[in-house]
Amino acid sequence: MIMKCLKQIISAALAAVLIVGSLSLTAVAAETSNAVKIQLDGEFITLKDNAAPILKDGRVYLPFRSLFETLGAEVSWDKNTGIISAAKNGRTVEFTGGQKAMVIKENGSSRMVNTSAAPYIANGRTMLSVRFAGEALGYNIGWDSENKAVVMIDTDKLAKKYEGQFTYIQKMLNMHPELNGNLVNFDATGAVLLAIPAYEDEKASFSEIDMDISGSYEPNVGIYAYTMAYDDDYYAELMGYLADDYQQDEVLGSDELEVAISYSKETGLLYISSPELNEQMGVDRDTNVWIELDKQSSIDLLGYDLVSILEGTFNNENTATTVHEYLVNNLANKELDSIDDYVYYDNQLRDYATSLGDNAFKYNQEEGCYEADNGEIYIEYSLDNFGDMEKYNILYSGYTVLAYLSSTTDYLYVAGEVDLFGITMSGDMFINLQADPEHTLICDPREFDSTATVLPASKLL
Structure with a gap:
């Protein structure tokens, strides 16, 4: 039961924390x-x-x-x-x-x-x-492989074709310049809700885990996060599930669950600590024990590759500070397998420049903001008296995914919903960020706490 709960909490906490912060060239030997x-x-x-x-x-x-x-x-x-x-x-x-x-x-x-x-x-x-x-x-x-062709794209050159067409989006990236490249301390509160519809004799049900998260991340180093999680129904009530006669499945019962994670980008190792894990291993709850995970042990213990997810979160695309950097890094991560790929990605960038670039934003007098909408992504923003970004909201509406981001100079708010086969997972989170340029993040528990003991994942398998 504890391991099942732990997987759920780590998954939920990871989803919240992630908000904060190839094809091989092969050919047949017989070819000339x-x-x-x-x-x-x-x-x-x-x-x-x-x-x-x-x-x-x-x-x-x-x-x-x-x-x-x-x-x-x-x-x-x-x-x-x-x-x-x-x-x-x-x-x-x-x-x-x-x-x-x-x-x-x-x-x-x-x-x-x-x-x-x-x-x-x-x-x-x-x-x-x-x-x-x-x-x-x-x-x-x-x-x-069909045309026996090496496909090469100069990502910097392609991105430069659209230089200067996303200045308002660049202002959004510049809203918190003090955070770029520095250690960032954060604290957040939020909820993750899973709703399952009625099926045959089973009554419709939901489970809600609320979380308080605090920690630090550094774009080129890694992340540390401490999560306190507990059962609640506040978000479910806001979403109407109580009124719709859903029964609540409590994951944690009356207890709170504590989980701390620390991930190093350099080593690719993840460390997890929890009093509940200590009990699972027959260790006193208050003992400072951490479990070390690599990609394979993450799969063995949690059922999915959490390490690779974190690795992807800290790639260059997600740490870009300019629109140009983001486009270059995004293009560099595309899988090329066709001689038509250059035209495809060029057209894709042109479409974004047309629908979400500077010329796409129109002023809404009634709402007092500028708006752009390409049918999938809606963006609105307002500027202060100095022409700097004061607030922006982004809404993404996909086939099964709905995501919302609101940012001001003081806070971030994120919310989202995923609907698959009638099962709905949703949540929201308020996040406060504070730059700490005087320090750098240490990811190995033994280096930031001399009392820490690190054990291999095999202790839990």
Whole structure:
């Protein structure tokens, strides 16, 4: 019973916390190099020196100089060290033949990226994986198996086509500039409601878990959150379920459930602590014990990959601070498998610019706000006397999902509803955020509390 409740609480708490804060290049070995085409930004191209792709071990390779120069990069080779460099748009890529790693330098920092496709020498030329090279320079790379074509999109270039067309949405992103890149402390209150309709002899029922959450997150580091959860019916009454004669299924009974989670983006590890977990393990409730989870143990313990969900939440797309960054990161995460993909995503951005860009917003005199609506997303905002964003509301209406976000300079409010097969999950949450630029987040419990003990997930399996 405790483990069942814990899964429900962690799922609900995670849904609240998340609000706060690829395709491999394969080819058949028997194919000849002449069968492979290269498409860049919707156009088939001929590479420098008429270089032809080579298929090796299910990957597409090209001579590094021809490939990088075709992509607009400046290429150099240090004969003393053997280091090959390619530079474009402030990013430099360095590697040596035979090594399965590249060093990427950008904005004064460097990082190492590993690959299973090491560069190799053929006929005196260093051959480089197209995917590896393209992604290192910020391109999205895919493979169209039907047309035997490498599909490449310069995400930065495509996003720049719509530069300056989303200034009002940029003002929304700028509403809390002090939060960007800093440690952010938060506290939130909310509820998650699950409503199940009557079925045969079963009466319609609902369960509601209310939560108080506090913690901290840092975009490039991770998140820590402490949740106190308990049964209630306040939100259910607001939603009309009591009037509709639903019976309440209490998940926690008269008790409160405490859960703390800490996730590190760097290590990919999740730590969970709860007095109820301690009881499950036969440990005193007040003992400072944490369970360490990776992706597999998360699935084994909770029934789903919570670690990957958190990993996705802290990807670049979700930490962008400008519309341009968001578009670039969003395009970089698209799966490319067709030579028609460039036109598709270009048209998609054009549609958004038309329906939600600056020219789409019209002033509503009666409501005193500006509005735009593309049938799926509705946005309204108001400005202060200085032209800065004062408040905005966003409503998303999907086929089975309804989501609402309201933001002012003082607070965030979010609400949502998902309806699948007649079962409705809904909830809302008020969130207060406070930047803390003087500190950084520590995710390993043993580092922020010397009394903490960390145990493997096998203790609960």
